[in-house]
Amino acid sequence: MVVTDVEREDPKLRLADRVPAASPPNLAPGWTPLAGDALLDRLRVTGRPRPLADPERVARLRETIEAGLGDGSVGCVGGDGRPRVPGSPKPLVITKDRLTRALDRESRLGADLSGAQPPTLPMAGGALIDALFRQLVTTGSIGDPMRDAMDALVLDDRQGDLVAWIDNLSVTERGALTAEVDRQSIDLVNRWPSLDPSWLPRTQVPMRVGLAGGSIELSGRVDLAIGRPGLAVASVAIVEVKSGARRLEHRMDLHFYALLETLRSPAPPFAVATYYTRTGELDVEPVSDDLLASAARRTLAGIGAVCRPTGETVVSGPASRRPGKRNRIAADDSDRKGLVGNTVGRGQ
């Protein structure tokens, strides 16, 4: 069940490779976006009982993936019976983008499974809005949106190429991008509620799950998580922010994140949601066992698609736009040797 604050969803909506139009299409007449407490209530109250922590659920989900890997149907199984890219000792890192591309090789995202995507205006808009959303959650305010977002992106190693690309935009393109970022950030400030600190709001949360003896690594980074993790009852909600239009794969992305959170925590998240800054739409989906089982099967299928020989180069290790190898390795424990970060190229 998807609880939406509009009555329709058009999965066929696709963003062209341009800045989204200022006027959102296909919204019901008279519909107004949720804001403040109403938005928060939509996120918190799903109408379903919150799932309980259940080790058997976690075991079942792992079994779904690992047994599927073990039966050899996904291909590229090493001599130890574990999936492995030939010649590479590194784990195969599976991100939401890699899954989607692998499962939809004909999609406009292309067939490059390495995750290296050339920057586009929607990608730039998404990264800028993500940075502004993080700033808003952290400090409660946004100054000059474009300047603020660029100031934040410059500090993020993962965004180096994108920052350079934005810097090289023509005056016209940059003006259009700035206008759209300004518009969306104003709406964001007006609508997004302040979050009680006791809910432990945290942004850009990394999630990792090792499978099949560490030969597979599921990896994600969610824009916002709220609620205390590790309790006996599901208490965490996950929110992804999108600056573009609705797309079907956004729900699949959220299901993947729900799966990751379930596998790494005693309880699953009670809800996953996408907030569309372009329109103010909020899609909230309660997390159920069916959703998680489906996500596990899709993940298994995606790993198989990544592994199956197609003539493309399948790389193990992170699907990174900028590998930053030395920093990545040196990440763990040091202020001065820090994690460059997760590998998911952020999109619209």
Place this chain on the structure above:
Amino acid sequence: MTQAQELTAEILAPPVAPAGPSDRQAIRQRLLDEVPALVEDLAVGDQMVVTLPLLRQADRDPESLAAPEEPFAWKPVFVRRSLGLAAIDACLQHRFSTPGEAVGPIADQAVVEWSRTGWRTFHWEPWMVGLSAAARSAALAEAATWATALWSSIDWRPFGRSIRLGGPDDQWVCPAARTVRLKGRCEARVALVTAGGDGISDQTQSTTLVSVASGIPASGWEAELGFLALVASLRSPTRPVPARVVGVWPDAGEHRSVDVTAATLAAAGDRVIACITAVMEARLTTVS
């Protein structure tokens, strides 16, 4: 019992057959015997610093050791640990209720203090003061997320005053013409307190070290945690060898621990020697 309570119980569990002074002496002697020969091709005056990140890099990505060192520049990921630990400490002292609330005021206070006295509590103060409000918020957000993950992973109530967050790195220098310095950095030290001989007083016998890492625990994690115990025990011949090292991987929701025995120290010593060997090979390859 919640996941956080389980982790706390593991941190506080009584020592199991801890390593003693003779074990420490044995591994110290082995390093003194073997390390100088490994680094004799280093340029005179050159030195090598072995840290846990380097240990991991040498094991998992040895080719990268030959890559040129990137010049250091502050960024949010380098700030998150020190600011995050200070935020958690402030919460433990009831100055704030969550790390997310604490990071901003603590950063502000540090910058003000540095501006007033020139004293750097965290080292990043001059960098932070030069940031725009947006860039500063990115640094605060990174620290808040890191600290909140750790804050949620542990039940902090049972520790009382027995826990110390952060603090200076443990260091041990292998004396030789070419210096090799081992540096161990853990996020917390917890004194393991047991009843004294009179049955009334408390007696601190040893410590548990707590190490926080990103990602997921990879093969070899036991020796890597053991490395922290090795450096801590070499640092001072009079302090007890740590009884246990607990590793926390908040990204993966996992924790692991090693009870520090003679075998743990020996395995960590093996990794140090392997790391130095790999680094030397990389350096010599680069030079040639």
